[in-house]
Amino acid sequence: MQEHKVSSRNRKKLAIPALLPLMLVIMLLAGCGNNSAADNGARNGAAQVNAAAATPSPSPEEEPEATEAPAAQAYPLVVQDELGHEVTLNAAPTKVFAPYMEDSLVVLGVKPVGQWSNKGQGQGYLQDQLGDVPLVDFTNGQLPSPEVVMSLQPDFIVLHNSYYAENGVYEQYSKIAPTYVFQQAAGDLDSSVTKLGELLGKQEEAAKGLADYRKKVEEAKTALAPHIQGKKALVIRFNSRGMFLMGGVYGGFVLAEELGITKSDLVAAENSVDLSLEVLPQIDADYIFLANDTANTGETFYKELTESALWKSIPAVQAGRVYDVDDRYWLGGGIVAYSNVIDDVLEIIVP
Known part of the structure; x- marks a missing residue:
């Protein structure tokens, strides 16, 4: 940086002991003028130095500034959930x-x-981290009673979709602890994980988890791109009630919305469609993923489908592009589940 120097006036001593008054006045006026110019120059020079110091010129060697970590959440916190309830923490x-x-x-x-469970089983892919957390029964979609929830002594309750809040459940649970309701948390992970991080004071962890996941998605899309052009995919789910074509939920969401693999026309506008043998000739998918919901005993319908002559006539079946997948996370919703689905898809499709 160049230094801005302000020159000072040269002062001359008077050599003549007595001067004419007119000349004295002229010299005094000239001195005042020089003082003013010097002061202005000093101020201007200092301003230029300060401005240069405040805004240094960019240098190619300089590292870009790191992104600031999210600020710590401040409490008390008053928010409105996705159903319009006011929640105070x-x-x-x-x-x-x-x-x-x-x-x-x-x-x-x-x-x-406490953790969600169905027929005595929690989400299997999370049990290495949640194995010691008490199971709370949600079999057949039945929510636990307020007494069961109260026994857990929660200081905060989060319901992952609006269905869970119906039939007076929200009113009962919110008397136990502040209760926040999402419309459908699994449908928008960026929003739901970010919001959950804000509510729990875990913004930094939420931001990192999402950033890592987004990086994984982009890398997977790049690897898959040459193999999925013009291809369609379909997930079939089996449980004790029957068999269903899965659209934009769970593993189907990852295939279509995250990885960009086109949905079968049969579920183009639906999240779930009942499947019967009569529909099989209409299946247009190039890749078919079978998720047998073992907790809900889908084995009977699985055999009915895969042993039928109509099934064996489907082009994807004949081409060997049918894959049994782990229902524990293909029918789950969240960063961990979706990451596992991506791993499966890459292993199956990318040579």
Whole structure:
């Protein structure tokens, strides 16, 4: 940086002991003028130096500034949930009950006071981290009673979709602890994980988890691109009630919305469609993924489908592009589940 120098006036001593008054006046006026110019020059020079110091010229060797970590959440916190309820948190929650959002809690490093389960089984792919967390029964979609939830002593309850809040459940649960309701948390992970991080004071963990996941998605899309052009995919789910074509939910969401693999026309506008043998000739998918919901005993319908002559006539079946997948995370919702689905898809499709 160049230094801005302000020159000072040269002062001359008067050599003549007595001067004419007129000449004295002229010299005094000239001196005042020089003082003013010097002062202005000093101020201008200092201003230029300060401005240069405040805004240094960019240099190619300089490292870009690191992105600031999200600010710590301040409590008390008053928010409105996605159904319009006002929710007040006086402090960061430490005893959280968020059934079927355990995947997101794991990403945030939070262990809940109880975990969703169906017929005595929690979400299998999370049990290495949640194995010691009490199971709370949600079999057949039945929500636990207020008494069961109260016994967990939560200081915050999160319901992952609006269905869970119906039939007076929200009113009952919100008397136990502040209760936040999502419309459909699994349908928008960026929003739901970010919001959950804000509510729990885990913004930094939420941002990192999402950034890592987005990086994985982009890398997978790049690897898949040469293999999925013009191809369609379909997920078929089996449980005790029947068999269903899955559209934009769970593993189907990852295939279509995250990885960009075109949906079968049969589920182009639906999240789930009942499947019967009569529909099989209409299946237009190049890749078919079978998720047998073992907790809901889908084995009977699985055999009915895969042993039928109509099934064996489908082009994807004849081409050997039918794959049994792990229902524990293909029918789950969250960063961990979706990451596992991506791993499966890459292993199956990319040589």
